[in-house]
Amino acid sequence: MAALDRGAKVMAFSLSSLTTSLRTLSRGTGPDLMPQGRLAGPMPWVIAIMVALTVIAAAAGLALSNTASNASDALSGGATVQVVEANPAERDRQAKEAARVLQATPGVIDVRIVSQQEVEKLIEPWLGVRTGEDGIPVPALVDVRLRDGVDGEKLGQLRRQVRQVAPAARVDAQSTWLKPVFSAIDSLQWLALALVALLGFALAAAVLLAVRTALGTNRETIEIVHLLGGTDSQIARIFQRTIGFDAAGGGAVGLGLGLVVVLLLGQRFEGLGAGLVDSGALDWIDWVLLALVPIAGVALAMVTARLTVIRALRKML
Amino acid sequence: MTNSTDGEIVHFDNVGLRYGTDREVLSDVSFTLFPGSFYFLTGASGAGKTSLLKLLYLAQRPSRGMIRMFGTDAITLPRERLPTLRRRLGVVFQEFRLVPHLSAFDNVALPLRVAGVAEKDLVKPVADMLEWVRLGERMHALPAQLSGGEQQRVAIARAVIGRPEMLIADEPTGNVDPDMAIKLLRLFEALNRMGTTVVVATHDVHLLKKVPESLIMRLDKGRLSDPTGALRYPPRPHGGFGSRG
Numbered sequence: 001m002a003a004l005d006r007g008a009k010v011m012a013f014s015l016s017s018l019t020t021s022l023r024t025l026s027r028g029t030g031p032d033l034m035p036q037g038r039l040a041g042p043m044p045w046v047i048a049i050m051v052a053l054t055v056i057a058a059a060a061g062l063a064l065s066n067t068a069s070n071a072s073d074a075l076s077g078g079a080t081v082q083v084v085e086a087n088p089a090e091r092d093r094q095a096k097e098a099a100r101v102l103q104a105t106p107g108v109i110d111v112r113i114v115s116q117q118e119v120e121k122l123i124e125p126w127l128g129v130r131t132g133e134d135g136i137p138v139p140a141l142v143d144v145r146l147r148d149g150v151d152g153e154k155l156g157q158l159r160r161q162v163r164q165v166a167p168a169a170r171v172d173a174q175s176t177w178l179k180p181v182f183s184a185i186d187s188l189q190w191l192a193l194a195l196v197a198l199l200g201f202a203l204a205a206a207v208l209l210a211v212r213t214a215l216g217t218n219r220e221t222i223e224i225v226h227l228l229g230g231t232d233s234q235i236a237r238i239f240q241r242t243i244g245f246d247a248a249g250g251g252a253v254g255l256g257l258g259l260v261v262v263l264l265l266g267q268r269f270e271g272l273g274a275g276l277v278d279s280g281a282l283d284w285i286d287w288v289l290l291a292l293v294p295i296a297g298v299a300l301a302m303v304t305a306r307l308t309v310i311r312a313l314r315k316m317l
Numbered sequence: 318m319t320n321s322t323d324g325e326i327v328h329f330d331n332v333g334l335r336y337g338t339d340r341e342v343l344s345d346v347s348f349t350l351f352p353g354s355f356y357f358l359t360g361a362s363g364a365g366k367t368s369l370l371k372l373l374y375l376a377q378r379p380s381r382g383m384i385r386m387f388g389t390d391a392i393t394l395p396r397e398r399l400p401t402l403r404r405r406l407g408v409v410f411q412e413f414r415l416v417p418h419l420s421a422f423d424n425v426a427l428p429l430r431v432a433g434v435a436e437k438d439l440v441k442p443v444a445d446m447l448e449w450v451r452l453g454e455r456m457h458a459l460p461a462q463l464s465g466g467e468q469q470r471v472a473i474a475r476a477v478i479g480r481p482e483m484l485i486a487d488e489p490t491g492n493v494d495p496d497m498a499i500k501l502l503r504l505f506e507a508l509n510r511m512g513t514t515v516v517v518a519t520h521d522v523h524l525l526k527k528v529p530e531s532l533i534m535r536l537d538k539g540r541l542s543d544p545t546g547a548l549r550y551p552p553r554p555h556g557g558f559g560s561r562g
Contacts, residue, residue, distance in 0.1 A: 221416050227376055228475075229404030230431045232397070317378060317396060 047250030055258025061192030078174035081142035094166035095140035247301035251294025332382030360536035407481030
């Protein structure tokens with residue numbers, strides 16, 4: 001507990017030092033017209049939390065997108081023929097006949113009869129280890145790859161051709177099986193996107209409140225700067241810069257926290273060893289996009305600060 | 318309107334000012350100020366001196382009338398263009414209005430920084446100015462660490478550092494010793510000789526005699542005392558008008 005407390009204090013100090021160092025670096029030798037402490041307060045931490053949550057939500061959205069995209073690519077040109085026949089010899093015969101007809105079909109690039117061992121391995125988690133011919137009969141499977149994907153018309157054509165030689169065969173597009181999964185992934189992607197948007201709004205609202213408070217606290221200074229010939233833009237720049245550094249410091253910490261969480265979650269999901277989950281691994285471009293989250297946060301915070309200040313100053317002479 | 322009329326620096330025509338729905342604190346105020354003149358604005362407490370100065374340093378728009386400053390109609394001037402006019406003014410506020418978290422040096426440097434003067438170009442003039450008002454050794458002190466008189470000197474240094482075309486001072490000698498008061502008046506006179514129009518609001522009648530060349534504007538219950546119309550229709554600059562101090 002004491003170690004945690006110490007850790008929190010070190011982090012708080014580091015974030016405060018980071019934002020202070022950034023400000024010092026930027027302002028050169030001139031002073032800050034606004035007392036920085038009054039504007040900053042807990043702002044860097046609020047931004048750090050927002051950015052961390054945004055990174056996590058964005059990572060989830062990107063992983064889901066990858067899952068959907070990879071699965072869709074893998075399944076889009078695939079069809080499965082199931083020969084549902086209790087008699088093993090007849091089942092094998094119909095599967096072979098179906099494979100022969102399909103191989104001769106234009107547009108079909110690959111046909112493979114899934115071996116009995118593979119099929120047994122696939123159903124083993126649900127039905128247990130089967131021995132010999134005593135178990136429940138399972139359909140023979142033929143995996144078919146088509147050059148230009150599978151649509152309703154092609155599927156109908158395949159069905160007609162296969163049925164002529166294998167009456168017990170059922171032909172389905174592989175994507176059909178995962179339609180509900182794709183639909184769920186789609187919903188989750190929208191949810192992730194909505195979360196990112198909501199977090200953006202929350203960040204803008206937090207900045208707006210902080211800037212309004214700072215404007216109220218520094219009203220006298222602002223009036224003096226105005227009367228000395230300071231422009232709205234000059235005053236807005238001060239707020240913009242201050243909030244920019246708070247956002248940069250907070251964003252860096254938030255990105256770090258968010259990435260740690262994403263990496264930990266990635267490790268946990270990797271441990272599942274499930275094909276669909278594995279296909280959601282983040283690409284390098286996804287990591288670049290995640291790294292852009294704090295930059296977008298800084299930009300959003302600065303634009304919000306500028307617009308808030310300019311709007312408030314317009315009410316003053 | 319941006320053209321100067323007959324070299325005038327400020328022209329007020331039937332200006333009235335009221336706050337909210339209260340009675341007018343300034344009524345029918347009309348006068349013209351010429352460049353290079355020295356004016357005292359006098360009147361009893363509550364006569365409207367500070368309100369008139371607020372109109373002069375563009376902190377307030379009048380309720381009625383017309384104000385032209387540096388040849389520009391200050392009433393219809395868009396607020397984005399006000400800073401350009403304000404940079405031509407130097408103001409000593411009655412309550413000093415120093416920025417509390419800035420040192421004496423940074424307060425004095427503020428108008429130069431606002432005007433975009435580079436840091437390397439402002440250090441010497443600011444230090445010299447603080448030396449001149451005898452605050453060279455206190456330049457790093459915050460306003461709260463300075464006495465009332467020292468704060469007033471910082472406020473004056475800040476008002477004159479940018480060599481304004483018009484210096485407006487609201488009771489600038491109220492918190493300084495007589496020696497410093499004389500010295501400040503000499504500074505104002507020196508600036509005036511260099512072409513700066515000076516407007517000093519004061520209720521100290523002794524001060525008026527210290528600048529014999531000054532012109533006096535008297536406010537009484539929000540009205541400018543101008544029995545001869547000399548303030549409203551003054552002769553050409555340096556031809557003498559108004560009552561002499």
